[in-house]
Amino acid sequence: SQQGEEDPQALSIQEGENATMNCSYKTSINNLQWYRQNSGRGLVHLILIRSNEREKHSGRLRVTLDTSKKSSSLLITASRAADTASYFCATDIGGSNYKLTFGKGTLLTVNP
């Protein structure tokens, strides 16, 4: 069963706009991660936020985590056409095997 669920399933914006994607999950987590997948390629790790963190930044990415609501959001500021990709959240419930459970993803299209 899916632990994380992204919302929306698809998002289309203009270059320069901000894009926000949300992820909800069901059980307590050790950390939550966001990945990007360009069409036909493997996933690339973007950012990890631990359960005791509320916000994290990396370049144009901002991730928030609300453990009371079991939700996270990924904000991409000043989007570019090259940001067009699918974005997945993945939850780590802890343990030494670093097993992740992925959501179904949000397809972001940035129009030039």
Add this chain to the structure above:
Amino acid sequence: NAGVTQTPKFQVLKTGQSMTLQCAQDMNHNSMYWYRQDPGMGLRLIYYSASEGTTDKGEVPNGYNVSRLNKREFSLRLESAAPSQTSVYFCASSGVAGLGEQYFGPGTRLTVT
């Protein structure tokens, strides 16, 4: 460093044929994983290996077997391929040094007719 490599990139099988997907990583990671990705389903874990010498089932293990050949290599075998196994297969690895982020290979696109 090549990171995570997978072979082959593409494969077409007939129902009932067998094949092995190969995965290797050069990052000295302990943990390795096999996922399948189907349209609208996200990634689903097939098998994983927390460390050399151990393997465990994931969410969708039926019809697959794995071998952790050594610390670098983790193979996925389809003994008798079925059309339902048509998918894109990704291998990933994760190391002790990180906090659990996974590094993915480029994928194998498998079609079973």
